């Protein structure tokens with residue numbers, strides 16, 4: 001009898017080894033996106049949203065804190081081919097790595113979970129791993145950022161603010177006339193890809209006048225996260241007159257920190273560069289896009305810094321980390337979040353009707369939802385973070 005109890009206990013412990021997630025994201029996958037280009041044209045992209053929505057490029061930037069248990073609830077809303085989420089560079093186990101042959105795929109109208117612990121702070125990528133060359137080019141990618149404790153990007157290197165620059169390109173002909181899966185829409189489908197001749201060059205899905213100005217104070221160290229998820233090489237040139245220090249590579253601190261004035265990124269690579277206080281001079285980062293075979297520069301984009309001394313001394317450029325409890329909720333919902341306050345929130349029914357909205361004023365806020373009927377709701381915080389709650 002005693003032996004049976006021990007065996008049952010062991011099974012219980014193993015099946016609960018992951019347990020409750022510290023942070024979770026509800027990601028929906030689509031083939032019905034619409035992405036606005038800098039010249040007024042649009043492309044119909046594939047992509048990801050947090051909750052229901054129409055995706056643009058890239059997918060939402062997912063931010064978690066080092067050490068957190070992360071759950072991605074991923075729903076495939078697209079017709080045809082299945083999709084996955086590959087967590088590029090993260091130390092996840094094989095079952096949660098989104099490579100179809102060794103993990104699982106998510107067919108049309110199904111929802112599955114990826115679970116892992118964000119063990120190492122760093123800059124990572126996520127992308128679909130089904131017919132990857134095609135699905136990634138069509139927009140199924142985004143940044144996954146594991147924030148370090150105490151803004152220490154590498155031992156001894158602290159930042160006031162960080163910015164994420166995700167580089168890619170788009171060949172509009174691939175979007176206008178999507179290469180067909182000639183053997184059907186399965187994971188192992190064959191398809192004929194045209195020669196890749198990109199005509200749009202992106203930083204966070206933006207080009208030219210669309211590119212966001214990076215707002216910072218003149219007196220702070222800024223940490224630049226760089227990733228290349230395109231098919232060309234990037235040559236990144238840092239502003240003259242200030243110190244750029246290369247401190248991390250592919251999600252790990254480099255053993256030797258190096259002062260640089262430029263940096264090459266091949267597809268899939270990520271780097272972290274610390275810029276010494278910006279000062280008040282006009283500064284910008286130049287990003288060159290180089291053909292992978294010839295090394296020839298085909299294009300350049302510019303990311304400009306703007307100085308605003310009224311900004312809070314320490315802040316994160318884009319935040320999506322959110323935790324809600326309890327779930328299901330009886331009457332009072334607690335929202336823990338790492339947004340810069342105040343931030344707007346909205347609770348909508350599964351039919352999309354807004355039932356409650358307001359402003360979140362603190363990093364831990366209690367909201368009374370006693371008056372809502374029992375059911376499933378979507379809580380949206382800020383512009384691109386959402387969570388499912390049950391009452």
Ligand SMILES: [Cu+2]
Pocket residue numbers: 082083084128129130135140
């Ligand atoms: Cu896909």
